[in-house]
Amino acid sequence: MNSSPHRFQFEILSRDPESHARCGRLWTAHGPVDTPVFMPVGTQATVKAMTPAELQEAGVAMILGNTYHLHVRPGAETVEHCGGLHGFMGWSGPILTDSGGFQVFSLARLRKIRDEGVEFNSHVDGRRLFIGPREAMDIQSRLGADVAMAFDECPPYPCDYEYACNAVRRTLQWSAVCAKAPRPAAQALFGIVQGGRYADLRRQCAAGLVEQGFDGYAIGGVSVGEPQEVLLEAVAATSACLPPERPRYLMGVGMMGQILAAIEQGVDMFDCVMPTRLARHGSAFTGRGHYAVRNAVWRSDRRPLEEGCGCYACRNFSRAYIRHLLNVGEILGVRLLTIHNLFCYMEFMRAARAAVAEGRFRQFKAEFDRRLAEAGTVY
RNA sequence: GUGGGUAUAGCUCAGUUGGUUAGAGCGUCAGAUUGUGGAUCUGAAUGUCGCGGGUUCGAGUCCCGUUACCCACC
Numbered sequence: 275m276n277s278s279p280h281r282f283q284f285e286i287l288s289r290d291p292e293s294h295a296r297c298g299r300l301w302t303a304h305g306p307v308d309t310p311v312f313m314p315v316g317t318q319a320t321v322k323a324m325t326p327a328e329l330q331e332a333g334v335a336m337i338l339g340n341t342y343h344l345h346v347r348p349g350a351e352t353v354e355h356c357g358g359l360h361g362f363m364g365w366s367g368p369i370l371t372d373s374g375g376f377q378v379f380s381l382a383r384l385r386k387i388r389d390e391g392v393e394f395n396s397h398v399d400g401r402r403l404f405i406g407p408r409e410a411m412d413i414q415s416r417l418g419a420d421v422a423m424a425f426d427e428c429p430p431y432p433c434d435y436e437y438a439c440n441a442v443r444r445t446l447q448w449s450a451v452c453a454k455a456p457r458p459a460a461q462a463l464f465g466i467v468q469g470g471r472y473a474d475l476r477r478q479c480a481a482g483l484v485e486q487g488f489d490g491y492a493i494g495g496v497s498v499g500e501p502q503e504v505l506l507e508a509v510a511a512t513s514a515c516l517p518p519e520r521p522r523y524l525m526g527v528g529m530m531g532q533i534l535a536a537i538e539q540g541v542d543m544f545d546c547v548m549p550t551r552l553a554r555h556g557s558a559f560t561g562r563g564h565y566a567v568r569n570a571v572w573r574s575d576r577r578p579l580e581e582g583c584g585c586y587a588c589r590n591f592s593r594a595y596i597r598h599l600l601n602v603g604e605i606l607g608v609r610l611l612t613i614h615n616l617f618c619y620m621e622f623m624r625a626a627r628a629a630v631a632e633g634r635f636r637q638f639k640a641e642f643d644r645r646l647a648e649a650g651t652v653y
Numbered sequence: 654g655u656g657g658g659u660a661u662a663g664c665u666c667a668g669u670u671g672g673u674u675a676g677a678g679c680g681u682c683a684g685a686u687u688g689u690g691g692a693u694c695u696g697a698a699u700g701u702c703g704c705g706g707g708u709u710c711g712a713g714u715c716c717c718g719u720u721a722c723c724c725a726c727c
Contacts, residue, residue, distance in 0.1 A: 317689050338688075376688045397690080428688080466688090497687040505687090525688040532687085547689040554691045570681060601680095608691070 282420070282462035282489050284521045284542075290635040294513065294540035297630045300336075300521060302368040302420040303460035304360065307335045309521065309542040310630070312533070312623045313370060314550055314616055317343045319353070319363040322550055323605075323612045326365045331586060332613060333620035336367060336420075338545050341413045342374035342381070345405065346396050350416035358418030370545075371419035373410045373452075375426040375466070376494070376526070387427070389447065407451035415457050423492065424452040426466040431500040438470035441495075446482045453486050462489035464523060470495060471504050473511040480515035490521040493541070497526035506535050513539040530559075530622055531646060534639045537626060549615035554608050556600050559618040562645045567611065572597045585617035586610075 283301040300307040314321045317340040339359050356362040359369055378392045385394035391406020410425035425448045427441040445468045465483035469475030493512045496505045516522050523543035524536045533544055557564045558579045578588035587610040599607030629638035
C-alpha cells in the first residue's frame with residue numbers, strides 16, 4: 275500500500291460490523307495518522323499555549339493551520355521563507371490547512387462575494403483583501419500543508435433554500451478551480467460539501483465534488499449555531515453520498531458525543547476548538563463532559579483534574595493548584611489545562627479507535643452516552 | 654484620657670433636602686462557547702444598613718447612647 279510514501283493515501287484497516295464506523299490510516303508526507311483522528315486547531319501557526327513537544331506528549335498526531343489567518347498575518351511569503359508551516363512553527367507532524375472560506379464568512383466584515391472569490395476587510399486592521407480559489411491554493415502551497423482544503427462558501431444558519439443552493443453552486447465552481455490549480459506533489463486536496471440542512475443539496479454537492487475527484491471529502495457548513503439534531507442529519511445525509519474508500523472529514527466538530535455519532539456514520543477526521551478554547555476559559559474535560567475548574571468547591575482539592583488521567587498536568591499538579599493559577603491569571607494555569615484537555619481528547623479518540631477495531635463500537639457509544647447522562651458533579 | 658472620622662452583600666464602596674421591593678464593581682454559583690479574537694455574553698444567590706433607644710405617617714439617611722476600628726493630640 276505504502277509504495278510511494280510521499281504521496282497522500284488512505285488505507286482502511288477495519289470496519290465495525292454494526293455501523294458505518296471504520297478505522298484507517300492516512301499516509302501523509304509527514305508520516306501516518308490513525309483514524310478516526312481528532313486534530314487540534316492551530317489557527318495562527320500554533321496550537322495556543324502548546325509547544326510541539328507538548329502536543330506530541332499529549333498524543334496529537336495531526337494539527338490544523340489556517341489560510342485566512344496566516345494570509346492576514348504574517349503572510350504566506352513569510353511562512354514560505356521560514357521553511358513553510360512545518361519549519362516556521364517547529365512541528366514535524368502532518369498539518370491540514372483550512373482554506374479560509376469559513377473565516378471569510380465568520381470574521382470578515384463588509385465582504386463582497388463574486389464568482390471569482392470574496393473581497394473583504396481584514397478583521398485585524400480593516401485593509402481590503404481578496405481570497406478566491408486560486409489565492410487559497412497559492413497560499414496553501416506556500417504554507418506547505420500535507421492536506422489543503424478547497425475554497426468554499428460557508429452559509430450561516432439558518433439559511434433558506436435559495437441561499438444554500440447558491441452557496442453549493444459557488445462552492446462547486448471554486449472547487450473545480452482548486453482541483454486544477456498547481457500544488458506540491460505531496461499535498462493532498464479535500465473538497466468541502468455544503469448544502470445547509472437540505473439533504474438534496476448535500477447530495478448534489480457531494481456528487482459534483484466526487485466527479486471533480488478529490489483525495490478526501492469534508493462535511494462543511496456545520497457547527498455554525500444549528501441544533502445538534504440538524505448537525506447529525508447533515509452528517510448522515512452527506513456521509514452516505516461520499517466514496518467509502520476516501521477519508522471523510524467533519525469540519526469544526528466538536529463535542530465528544532457528536533464525534534461518536536459521526537464516527538458511527540463513517541466519518542474519519544475531526545477538528546474543533548473545544549478542548550483548547552475551553553481550557554483558556556477555565557474548563558477541564560473528562561470522560562463525562564467538562565467542569566469549571568475555578569469553582570470554589572475545588573479550592574482545597576488535592577486530586578488531579580481527572581482521577582486516573584496520565585497527562586503531565588494530572589501526574590504532577592492538584593486541582594486546587596491549577597484553580598489557583600487560573601484565579602490569579604497565571605499563564606501556567608491555561609497551559610496545564612490545555613495539556614490535560616488535549617490528552618483527554620486524544621485518549622478518547624484512542625479508545626474509540628480500539629472499540630471500532632474490536633467490533634464493539636455500538637457498545638462503546640452506548641456506554642459513553644450513559645456516562646454522560648448520569649454525570650453529576652463528581653469528577 | 655480628649656477631639657475628629659468610619660461602620661451598608663464574602664471584599665471594596667455608592668446611596669440625593671428622610672419616601673416604593675437598599676444598589677454597583679469584584680468575588681461566589683449556574684449556563685453559553687464547535688473549519689479559535691487568551692474574547693465575550695446571559696442568568697442566579699447573598700443584607701439584623703455595627704448594636705440599643707428616640708423623633709417621625711415613614712429612618713441606611715436626623716438625634717442620644719454604646720461598641721469596634723482609624724487618625725490627631727495629651
